[in-house]
Amino acid sequence: MALNLEGKKAVVEEVSKYAAKAHSAVAAEYRGLTVSEFTELRKTARETGVYVRVVKNTLAKRAVAGTEFECMGDALVGPLLIAFSMEDPGSAARLISNFSKGHDKLVTKIVAIGGQSYGASELARLARLPTRDQGISMLMSVMKAPVEKLARTLAAVRDEKQAA
Secondary structure, eight states, X not given: OOOOHHHHHXXXXXXXXXXXXXXXXXXXXXXXXXXXXXXXXXXXXXXXXXXXXXOOHHHHHHHHTTSTTGGGGGGOOSSEEEEEEXXXXXXXXXXXXXXXXXXXXXXXXXXXETTEEEEGXXXXXXXXXXXXXXXXXXXXXXXXXXXXXXXXXXXXXXXXXXXX
16 A cells, blocks of 8 residues: 555654664565564564564655664665664664574665664674673673672681681
């Protein structure tokens, strides 16, 4: 069903709203996916904080104009879906990467983060980024290590004095 001008404006506005807040984006070709497979992808996306939308390429180019994902504009060719990571930078990449393992019809075309666009080969690298909770955990372990070492050193000195 074709969209009228008002419908197209609404789609551009909605996608640009998400693009302005997103951490990263992945564009993938979905040709050959069944409706049930696509529904499964959308359900998983909602659960993981990823906004997924199938948009005509001309509307997608207008929607990402003026955002850090403007770099994707030239690569938006063919029937594509766009996934925006809303919670952490790697969530859209993890979604597309995990889903494409079981569904070979979903093919990544472009990945964008920080105003730079990359080829599909960078999807795995982006998917390996830690989540916010994992990042905080890693930071806390690094901050805790010197304090633990100081406590062990002081305990060793105390034990040495008690033995003498």
